[in-house]
Amino acid sequence: MVDNLIITEQCPDPFALVIFGASGDLTHRKLIPALWNLQQQGRLPESFILLGVARRDLNDASFRRQVLDTLQDDRNARDRAAAEVFVQRLFYVQGDYADLTTYRRLRERLDTLEPQWGTDRNRCFYCAVPPQVYPDIVQPLGQTGLSCEHSAGCGWSRIIVEKPFGHDHESAQRLNALLHVVFSEHQIYRIDHYLGKETVQNILVFRLGNSMFEPLWNRRYVDHVQITSAETAGVEHRAGYYDGSGALRDMIQNHLLQVLCTIAMEPPSTFDAYSVGIEKLKVLQAIRPISIGEVDRYAVRGQYEAGEVEGQPCQGYLEEPDVARDSRTETYAALRLTLDNWRWQGVPFLLRTGKRLKTRATTVTLQFRQPPHLIFPHASGLPASTLTLHIQPDEGISLSFNGKIPGPDLCLGTVHMDFDYAETFGGRSPEAYETLLLDCLRGDATLYGSSDWVEKSWELLMPVLEAWTAPSSRRVPRYPAGSWGPREADTLLEGEWRQWLNP
Ligand SMILES: NC(=O)c1ccc[n+]([C@@H]2O[C@H](COP(=O)([O-])OP(=O)(O)OC[C@H]3O[C@@H](n4cnc5c(N)ncnc54)[C@H](OP(=O)(O)O)[C@@H]3O)[C@@H](O)[C@H]2O)c1
Structure with missing residues (x-):
């Protein structure tokens, strides 16, 4: 029996999520299913939209169709009618990442959609593109004023940068320096899905x-x-x-x-x-x-x-x-x-x-260390006690320690105590991207680097x-x-x- 003690259940502010690399693997396999699941669980505000940006020749309608196909494959999204309603919040901006006009068009699109959808001009930019493209995105976000927050009617503005963050020490320093020209540290979310x-x-x-x-x-x-x-x-x-x-x-x-x-x-x-x-x-x-x-x-x-x-x-x-x-x-x-x-x-x-x-x-x-002195005869090869935290594929915690094997002789053996997440709490654990996306939308960077x-x-x-x-x-x-x-x-x-x- 598990008693629940809910520590955080804050709903994010209304927002617009802009995903660069909206045609890619990460967007379709992780980000859109994460957003969908969060919405289905009632964890998102009424007012939110998603704008996909990529070079591929798509428009709102074809992007929505792609997303519907993605959701159809998702284990939680068999409800086609609900998915059809969900995708009405999705929009697409086609353009090259290195071209300033892409960001001007993105800004125009946001300026039109935000009042319609009541997203209070809170913006979250997600770099779901290969790392060499990050610099192309950061600079124009600054040049078009999209990185500004709490000025001229803007709400908050955040950027999520995927891993790998740099290729070595120097390139990580360069990327940080570039981000800091445009965003303050509190606006930057360096994701590590672990x-x-x-x-x-x-x-x-x-x-x-x-x-x-x-x-x-x-x-x-x-x-x-x-x-x-x-x-x-x-x-x-x-x-x-x-x-x-x-x-x-x-x-x-x-x-x-x-x-x-x-x-x-x-x-x-x-x-x-x-x-x-x-x-x-x-x-x-x-x-x-x-x-x-x-x-x-x-x-x-x-x-x-x-x-x-x-x-x-x-x-x-x-x-x-x-x-x-x-x-x-x-x-x-x-x-x-x-x-x-x-x-x-x-x-x-x-x-x-x-x-x-x-x-x-x-x-x-x-x-753990061996006991300082073993009082049991012939017990010198006794295994040390261990505590193991299982991160994947099965999440849980197990403790192994020595115990007496029942019987008239003094025989020692290793025993295990296991705590299994799925068995104890039932249901499904949230995908890492659900947790992290929700945290960023709430403005909580505790799980980011x-x-x-x-x-x-x-x-x-x-x-x-x-x-x-x-x-x-x-x-x-x-x-x-x-x-x-x-x-x-x-x-x-x-x-x-x-x-x-x-x-
Ligand atoms: N996939 C995962 O499960 C996963 C997990 C952890 C981290 N990540 C990180 O997330 C980021 C995105 O991963 P992904 O697997 O989604 O990448 P991807 O599918 O290879 O690329 C995402 C999109 O970026 C654009 N793109 C690809 N190569 C480009 C290039 N050379 N120049 C400009 N645009 C290019 C493409 O869109 P258009 O051509 O339509 O513009 C593509 O659809 C990467 O940094 C990756 O390391 C991914």
Whole structure:
């Protein structure tokens, strides 16, 4: 039985959502279904509109037809009549992102539609385009005054910038500088959809909404922390992007470092964007930098070769379409990080992610220290207790610890206590994009990344990226598809009793 205690249920102000890249995959697979679901749940105001912007030759009618088809495929949108009503709020502006006239036409369209729909000139701009297009969009939003807020009858104006936010430290700094010419920091929402996942949000509730876990959450009781994001999929249709990016940029710089910060941060005094942001930044500042000469000791990369995943044969990364035959891009990356602060001194944080691994799972495991003295005979090999937070695919939390196996002899065994989101709460968890879109529309940036955080995360990873891309760098270790990654990853734990905990 679960007692509900609703903490936030604020409805956003009326708004116009403008999506750049309205013809793309993200818009149709995530953003429009998220908006639809939010509306169906009664979480949106009466007055809102969506304007799609893209180069493709569409108009309001053909855009609406496309959206209807998208919604028809969505598991929650079988109600065609309701979907027909929903799409009447949708409009389309065709144009090139780098052309100022596109934004003039967008502005004219908004000026006409906003009074009709009563959206109070509150505007949210979503950059759902490839990252090289972001600068094309930001500047004209400034030039046409669309970024202005609370002046000349305008309401608020916000911009959501998708990941990847930069390709390295310098490009992230450049993008931040460009955004800051046009928008103030409080208007900028840097999205990382991992932060919208239920378990990631629950980490803080679990730690700070109970008094029994937080006392254990430190170097005195925790031996080490493992953060794993394993995918069974290969690069699929994203090879063009992925081959220029790799696992470190694609997963660790954003998702896994955000999860690490949520695990390792000090409790903020209040749950708001400013206080949470400061604590997360302090975690990054406490991470001991890896110098270029130390990269081989603290970082391991790998590339999958042919193998079998879930019983299906898979080709190697270098045989994938759109991948350079001599590519050195890593499809697996593992890091060992150390935090220099009072709470975590001496506790290794092990991060790893990879494609074509054995199982699809994202987990965080805190392995606790062994008891200081074992009074039970022959119990020296007793497994350490662990707490695992399951982020995907099945969201939940499990605790494993030692117990006595019933019987006249003193036999010890490991037992598990599992909390499963779906089983406990039933129904469906909201998609991450629903949570994050709603937060932005409410003006809550707690689950979004700040400029300082993004730049610091890149700065920390630069030595690793530089070492891996240096012409003199060692050959990329290989691992068979369907395995747990390259054997070299074990060197991160060499000479220790610790081992990788595979989900
Ligand atoms: N798809 C996902 O699930 C996902 C998940 C996380 C993050 N993201 C991020 O979200 C953004 C959008 O992703 P997406 O998968 O929707 O991308 P996409 O489908 O490749 O592109 C979105 C739209 O951008 C326009 N576009 C594509 N390439 C362009 C170019 N070179 N120059 C100008 N316009 C171009 C196209 O529209 P027109 O040609 O009609 O203008 C396209 O429909 C990316 O930054 C991606 O990294 C996506």
